[in-house]
Amino acid sequence: MKKSKSFDLSQPTRQSYAAILIIMYRLYRVIIRQLLPVAVIILLQGKLDKSGWFLYPIITIAVIGAAYSILAFFRYYFYLEKDKLIVKKGVLKRSTLEIPFDRIQSVNFEQNLIHRLFSVVKLNMDTAGSTGNELQLYALNRDMASQLSELILQSIKSKKKSLDISENKTTPVDSRKQIFGLSIGQLLKVGITENHIRSGGIIVFFLFYIWDSLEDFGVDLIEKGEQYMPVAQQLVQSMAIVIVLVILFSIIAFTISMVRTVLNYYDLKMYRKGHGFVVVSGLLNKNERAAKDEKVQILKSSQNLLQSWAGIYELVFKQASSAQASEAKSIKSIGLSKENLFEAEAYLLKKNHNESRSLKMKGVDFYFLYKRLFYWTSLMIALTIFFVYNNKIDTLVISLLLYSLAIYASYLAYKKKRYAWGSNIFRLDAGVFGRSRQVVENHKIQNIHLKETPFQRRRGLSTVELHTASGVLTVPDIKRHDAYSMKNYLLYKVESSKKKWM
Amino acid sequence: MSSFSNEQLNSIDLPRVEDICFVPIEKDYLKILLLYISLSNIILTVILSAYFIFKPFALPSTALYSILTIASIRIAWSYYSTVKSFPHKAFALREKDIIYKSGWLWRHMVTAPFNRVQHIQIDQGVLERQFNLSKLKIFTAGGSSSDITIPGLRPEQSARLKQFIVAKTALDEEE
Numbered sequence: 001m002k003k004s005k006s007f008d009l010s011q012p013t014r015q016s017y018a019a020i021l022i023i024m025y026r027l028y029r030v031i032i033r034q035l036l037p038v039a040v041i042i043l044l045q046g047k048l049d050k051s052g053w054f055l056y057p058i059i060t061i062a063v064i065g066a067a068y069s070i071l072a073f074f075r076y077y078f079y080l081e082k083d084k085l086i087v088k089k090g091v092l093k094r095s096t097l098e099i100p101f102d103r104i105q106s107v108n109f110e111q112n113l114i115h116r117l118f119s120v121v122k123l124n125m126d127t128a129g130s131t132g133n134e135l136q137l138y139a140l141n142r143d144m145a146s147q148l149s150e151l152i153l154q155s156i157k158s159k160k161k162s163l164d165i166s167e168n169k170t171t172p173v174d175s176r177k178q179i180f181g182l183s184i185g186q187l188l189k190v191g192i193t194e195n196h197i198r199s200g201g202i203i204v205f206f207l208f209y210i211w212d213s214l215e216d217f218g219v220d221l222i223e224k225g226e227q228y229m230p231v232a233q234q235l236v237q238s239m240a241i242v243i244v245l246v247i248l249f250s251i252i253a254f255t256i257s258m259v260r261t262v263l264n265y266y267d268l269k270m271y272r273k274g275h276g277f278v279v280v281s282g283l284l285n286k287n288e289r290a291a292k293d294e295k296v297q298i299l300k301s302s303q304n305l306l307q308s309w310a311g312i313y314e315l316v317f318k319q320a321s322s323a324q325a326s327e328a329k330s331i332k333s334i335g336l337s338k339e340n341l342f343e344a345e346a347y348l349l350k351k352n353h354n355e356s357r358s359l360k361m362k363g364v365d366f367y368f369l370y371k372r373l374f375y376w377t378s379l380m381i382a383l384t385i386f387f388v389y390n391n392k393i394d395t396l397v398i399s400l401l402l403y404s405l406a407i408y409a410s411y412l413a414y415k416k417k418r419y420a421w422g423s424n425i426f427r428l429d430a431g432v433f434g435r436s437r438q439v440v441e442n443h444k445i446q447n448i449h450l451k452e453t454p455f456q457r458r459r460g461l462s463t464v465e466l467h468t469a470s471g472v473l474t475v476p477d478i479k480r481h482d483a484y485s486m487k488n489y490l491l492y493k494v495e496s497s498k499k500k501w502m
Numbered sequence: 503m504s505s506f507s508n509e510q511l512n513s514i515d516l517p518r519v520e521d522i523c524f525v526p527i528e529k530d531y532l533k534i535l536l537l538y539i540s541l542s543n544i545i546l547t548v549i550l551s552a553y554f555i556f557k558p559f560a561l562p563s564t565a566l567y568s569i570l571t572i573a574s575i576r577i578a579w580s581y582y583s584t585v586k587s588f589p590h591k592a593f594a595l596r597e598k599d600i601i602y603k604s605g606w607l608w609r610h611m612v613t614a615p616f617n618r619v620q621h622i623q624i625d626q627g628v629l630e631r632q633f634n635l636s637k638l639k640i641f642t643a644g645g646s647s648s649d650i651t652i653p654g655l656r657p658e659q660s661a662r663l664k665q666f667i668v669a670k671t672a673l674d675e676e677e
Contacts, residue, residue: 320643446618446644452609467644487613488516495598495615501643 007144009151012077012088018118019076019139024069025114026138031061040210078137080148083155085125087135099125099135101156105295107149111286121145125152126329176278179347180333180340182268186312190335191261193306199260200253270333270340272347277317279333289331291317294502297444297470299348301341302436313341317348320469320502329470349441352424356439359420359427365461368417368477372410376403409433419475421486423493426466428473443497444468448487452480466490469502517596524592524603530633531654532588537629539584543577583607593652600640600667602650612650616670618642624660636660640667 007013042054068091076089085104087097105126115121123137123145140148182190268281276292298318307313317331336344346353380403387396409432416431426445428438449465456462462483466473475486550573561569587606594601603611625637636657640650655663 446642447612447614447648447650449648450609450611450613452605454607457609465648467642467648469643469645472645472648484518485516488518491599491613491615492516495617497617501618 007147009080009144009148012079013144014077015073015137016118016120016139016141016144017073018114018120020069020073021114021118022122022138023072024066027065027069028062031065037210080151085135085152097135101152104152104156106290106292107152108290109145109149109288111282111288113284115139116286123149175273177272178269179272179277179343180268180270180336182265182281182335186335187262187265187268189310189312190265191258193304193310193312194257194261195304196250196253196257199257200249202256203249203252265334268333268335270336270344277331277344277347279331291319291331293348294500295319296348297468297501298438298440298473299345300436300438301336302431302434304434308434311338312336313338315341315344318470345439349425349439352441355422355425356427359422359425361418361420361427361429362478362482364414364417364419364475365459365477365479366414367456367459367461369410369414371455371477372413373407376406376410417476419478421490426473426490428475438473440466440468440473442490442493443499444501445490445494446501448490450483450487522594522596522601524594524601526589526592527652527654528635528656531591531635532585534629534633534635534654535584535588536581539580543580546573546577591654595663595666598670600650600663602652612648614640614642614650616667618644619667619671622664622667624657624664626657638663 071091072089075091075094076087078085078087080086083101085099085101087099089095089097108124108126110122110124111120112122118139119142120139121142123140125135137145263283263285265281266283268279271278271280273290275294276290277296278288278290280286280288296317297320300316300318302314302316303312312334313336315333315336319329319331333344342353345356349356380399383399384396387393387399413430413432416429416435418429420427421442424442426440426442430436430438446467446469449467451463451465452461456477460480461477462480463477464475464483464486466475475483478486550570583606587604590606590609591604593603598617599613599615601611601613603609620641620643622641623639625639626635627637630636634656635653636655638652638655638660640652642648652663
C-alpha cells in the first residue's frame with residue numbers, strides 16, 4: 001500500500017483547521033433551529049421596523065459562536081497510546097476520553113459540502129455501548145484519517161485473528177469490488193418510485209411543527225383562522241379547490257421525494273471490501289458506511305408497489321447494536337436489480353445463499369386475515385350506524401371505499417406473509433402492496449418467544465418471535481405444532497452452533 | 503468451519519420444549535404481587551372516595567354508576583387474574599438453555615440459549631427482601647424487550663442459577 005504521507009499519531013494532534021468552520025456551522029445550525037420559531041413570529045406580527053435593532057443580538061450571538069468554535073478547536077486533541085485512542089476536549093469543562101481499539105465497532109467516513117471544499121473527512125467511530133457513545137472527529141486530513149482508521153482496524157484484526165479461526169483468508173483486506181453503482185437514469189427511477197406518501201407525511205409534520213411552535217409563542221392560529229373562516233368555507237365547499245389542493249400536495253410530495261433521493265443516493269455505490277460491505281452515496285453530504293459480515297444480523301430486501309413495477313429493489317443490512325436497529329446502524333442501498341441482490345446475498349450468506357431461495361415457504365393461518373376482517377368490519381358497522389343516524393351519506397360512501405381498501409390490504413398482507421426455516425437460514429416474507437423479505441442466519445438468533453392469546457389458543461395457534469441483535473422477526477398465527485417444531489429446531493441450531501453471532 | 507455434520511434430523515427426535523417439567527416459582531411471590539395490586543387498588547379507592555366526600559364537581563349519575571362499576575370490576579379482576587395466572591409462572595433449566603413461561607390468558611414463553619447470554623443480574627426490591635425473595639435477570643443481545651426476568655426465587659436459588667449459567671457460558675466461550 002502506498003502512503004502519501006505518514007503522521008506521528010502518538011503525539012497530541014489537532015484536527016484540520018477546517019474543523020473550526022465545521023464546529024461553527026454545527027453550532028449556528030443548532031442556534032438557528034432554536035430561534036426559527038421566534039423569527040417566524042416576528043415576521044408574522046410585522047414588528048420588523050427599519051431601525052435594525054434585531055441585528056445587534058444576531059451579531060453578538062454570531063461573534064460568541066465563532067469565538068467558541070475557535071476555542072473548541074484549539075482545545076481538542078487526539079492521540080494514540082498503545083491500543084487506545086485518547087481525546088482531550090472541552091472549552092469550559094475539560095474532559096478526556098479513552099477509547100480502547102477493541103471497543104471500536106466500525107469507522108465510517110463522511111463528507112459534506114464544507115468537507116469537500118477543504119478535502120477533509122469526518123470520522124465517525126461506533127463503540128460497543130449505548131447510543132451517544134459514538135466518537136466523532138469533525139475534520140481530518142484525508143491521509144491522516146485513512147492512516148488512523150487503518151491503524152485501528154489493523155489492531156482489531158490482529159486481536160481477532162488469534163481468537164477467530166473461521167476467518168476466511170483468501171480475500172485481501174484492501175481489495176474493493178464494486179457490486180453495484182447507481183447511474184443517473186436509475187437514480188431518477190429510484191426517485192420516481194419513492195414512497196411519496198411518506199414524503200407527503202413530511203409536509204404534514206412540518207406544518208404541525210410550525211403550528212406547534214407558533215402556539216408556544218402565543219400566536220393563536222385558531223383565532224386568526226376564524227377571521228378568515230367564511231372565506232375558507234366557501235373555498236372548501238367548491239370541489240375544484242379540493243382537487244387543486246390534492247394535486248398541489250402531490251406535486252410537492254413528489255418534488256420532496258425527488259430532492260431527497262438525489263441528495264441521499266446520488267452516485268450510490270456498493271462495494272465488497274474484505275469481509276464486509278461499503279455503501280457510498282450522497283450529493284452534498286458524501287456518506288460512507290461500512291458493515292462487517294459478522295455484524296450484519298438481518299438482510300432485508302424490499303420493493304414497494306412502484307419499485308416492483310420498475311423492477312428495482314432496496315437492500316438493508318441490519319447491524320447489531322445495543323440501541324436496536326436504529327437508522328444509523330442499518331445500511332441501505334437502493335435501486336438494485338435482482339442480480340445485484342443475489343450477489344450481495346451470496347457474499348453474505350456464503351454457501352448458504354442458495355438455501356434461502358430453495359426453502360419451501362409456508363403461509364400463516366387464516367385467523368391472521370379473520371382478525372383483521374373482524375376489526376375493520378366492526379369499525380365499519382359502528383361508523384355506518386353513526387353516519388346513517390347523522391344523515392351523512394356522502395361521508396359513508398367515502399368510508400365504505402376506505403373499508404374495501406382496508407379489506408383488500410388485509411387480504412394482500414395475509415397472502416404475502418410467508419415464512420420458512422432451513423438448516424442454516426430463516427426467512428420471513430411480508431408485504432401489503434409491496435413486498436419484503438428478511439433473511440437471518442439461524443445462529444444469529446438470540447432468543448425465541450412463543451406467545452398465545454386466548455383467541456389463538458382456541459384455534460390451536462401461536463405467534464413466534466425470533467429476537468436478534470438487530471430487531472425481531474415475528475411469525476404470527478401459525479399452527480402450534482409448527483410453532484413448536486420451528487422453535488425446537490432453531491434452538492437446536494443455535495445451541496449446537498459454534499459460529500460466533502458477531 | 504462447521505464441526506456439525508448431522509444436518510438432516512427428524513424434528514421428532516429433537517429435544518422438545520413442550521415435554522419439559524417446569525419448576526414453579528415460590529408461593530411467597532404471590533403475596534408480593536397481591537400487595538402491589540392492593541396498593542394500586544387502595545389508591546384508586548382513595549381517589550374515588552375523595553370525590554364522593556368532597557364532590558368538587560358534579561357528574562351525571564349514569565357516568566357515576568358506570569365509573570363505579572368499572573372500578574369494582576377492575577379491582578375484582580386484578581385479584582382474580584393475578585391469582586389465576588400465578589401458577590403459570592414457572593421456569594425450566596435445561597442443559598443448554600433456560601425457559602421462562604408466564605401468563606394465564608395471554609401466554610408467553612421465552613427461551614434463551616446459554617451461548618447467547620450476555621450477562622446475568624440478581625435484583626432484590628424492598629418488599630422482596632422482607633419475603634426473602636429475589637429476581638434473576640438474564641440479558642441477551644436481543645434487545646431489552648427480550649430479556650428474561652424470573653421473579654420469586656430464593657436468593658440462594660438465584661445465585662446458584664446464575665453460577666450455573668455463567669459456568670455454561672464460560673465453557674461455551676472456551677470451545
